[in-house]
Amino acid sequence: MEELTPETWRRLLRRPPACADVPLYGPLLAADAFALGRLAQSLDGYIALPDGRSQWISGPEDIAHTHRVRALSDAVVVGAGTVRADDPQLTTRLCEGPSPVRVVLDPGLSLSPTHRVFDGTVPTLVVAAETAPATARIGAAEVLRIPGTRNALDLAALRAALRARGLRRLFVEGGGKTVARFLAAGVLDRLHVTVAPMLMGGGIPAFPLPPIDSLGEAPRYAWAVHPIGRDILLDIALGPG
Numbered sequence: 126m127e128e129l130t131p132e133t134w135r136r137l138l139r140r141p142p143a144c145a146d147v148p149l150y151g152p153l154l155a156a157d158a159f160a161l162g163r164l165a166q167s168l169d170g171y172i173a174l175p176d177g178r179s180q181w182i183s184g185p186e187d188i189a190h191t192h193r194v195r196a197l198s199d200a201v202v203v204g205a206g207t208v209r210a211d212d213p214q215l216t217t218r219l220c221e222g223p224s225p226v227r228v229v230l231d232p233g234l235s236l237s238p239t240h241r242v243f244d245g246t247v248p249t250l251v252v253a254a255e256t257a258p259a260t261a262r263i264g265a266a267e268v269l270r271i272p273g274t275r276n277a278l279d280l281a282a283l284r285a286a287l288r289a290r291g292l293r294r295l296f297v298e299g300g301g302k303t304v305a306r307f308l309a310a311g312v313l314d315r316l317h318v319t320v321a322p323m324l325m326g327g328g329i330p331a332f333p334l335p336p337i338d339s340l341g342e343a344p345r346y347a348w349a350v351h352p353i354g355r356d357i358l359l360d361i362a363l364g365p366g
């Protein structure tokens with residue numbers, strides 16, 4: 126990955142057009158809006174152990190990278206499974222820059238208000254199905270109801286609802302089910318997949334998607350490969366078709 130000097134990073138934070146020449150971050154900032162999915166996985170395609178532990182699969186350089194992308198995003202999106210397993214803060218702490226709005230997909234409003242994402246330190250939305258219990262807040266977070274079912278929130282409607290609130294740059298930070306559902310719904314523009322040179326033998330899969338009948342049906346992508354510490358980061362632009 127390109128070396129980021131403090132000056133380069135400050136230039137990135139000022140956003141385009143000054144940043145278009147930085148390979149990993151330039152495409153994000155050149156876009157008026159984006160939804161970027163991100164996962165760190167083992168060589169054999171797992172993002173966590175069977176019991177949900179995932180800290181850490183990728184190295185410190187990749188963790189710093191996720192903080193940089195947070196700083197460049199308007200909102201960071203995670204599924205309820207990640208909040209239950211990791212109790213993350215989802216703030217920008219390892220680089221300069223603002224923390225994005227936190228968006229948690231919790232269709233049945235089942236999460237405890239004691240999780241750190243609900244602590245009110247950063248504006249936070251909990252996304253629920255329209256059929257979820259009539260609750261206006263979880264902790265300090267506002268509940269946002271969108272169309273869809275308890276098992277399948279309408280992610281295009283979510284993107285539109287976030288856009289209406291001025292949240293155009295979305296960082297979908299996990300876990301596997303959440304990123305896979307954004308991918309399957311065709312509402313992701315880009316993927317950053319970091320592959321760590323390790324084998325886990327089992328666990329929570331990176332992309333739990335429905336099986337295909339023949340290899341010809343498998344979507345294939347072009348990627349740019351960035352070494353990042355001991356890992357590699359695959360940057361995939363998800364074009365139409």
Ligand SMILES: NC(=O)c1ccc[n+]([C@@H]2O[C@H](COP(=O)([O-])OP(=O)(O)OC[C@H]3O[C@@H](n4cnc5c(N)ncnc54)[C@H](OP(=O)(O)O)[C@@H]3O)[C@@H](O)[C@H]2O)c1
Nearest residue numbers: 164165172173177179204205206207278299300301302303
């Ligand atoms: N290695 C990495 O990069 C990485 C990153 C993040 C997390 N993780 C790990 O991944 C694990 C969690 O991943 P996961 O795949 O099990 O869960 P997840 O994606 O974090 O959350 C899945 C849950 O979020 C809700 N959800 C997400 N999208 C939805 C949609 N379109 N419609 C309806 N509900 C939706 C559902 O909640 P309900 O359950 O309420 O239905 C669903 O079960 C944890 O162990 C965490 O440590 C790893």
